[in-house]
Amino acid sequence: MAFDAEAAARIAAGIGMGLATVGPGIGIGLLTGRTSEAIARQPEASGDIRTAFIIGLALAEALALYAFVIAIILLFVA
Numbered sequence: 001m002a003f004d005a006e007a008a009a010r011i012a013a014g015i016g017m018g019l020a021t022v023g024p025g026i027g028i029g030l031l032t033g034r035t036s037e038a039i040a041r042q043p044e045a046s047g048d049i050r051t052a053f054i055i056g057l058a059l060a061e062a063l064a065l066y067a068f069v070i071a072i073i074l075l076f077v078a
Helices: 005-041 043-076
Strands: none
Touching: 005 043
């Protein structure tokens, strides 16, 4: 059976993006839920909690963006 590098790169990019978005998706869901609980318990600290939430959200979302960049590299460079 012949090995097709282009097909392998496309499959790897698809699987990689699928698996790489599971972690940030779970992380963002947990982060949002815990932030809502924390603000409900201490509304006076909502500013500090919201700041930490936005920083955590950006870090979790960066993981998905890194996976997207790697998938694009696999599709167009490999």
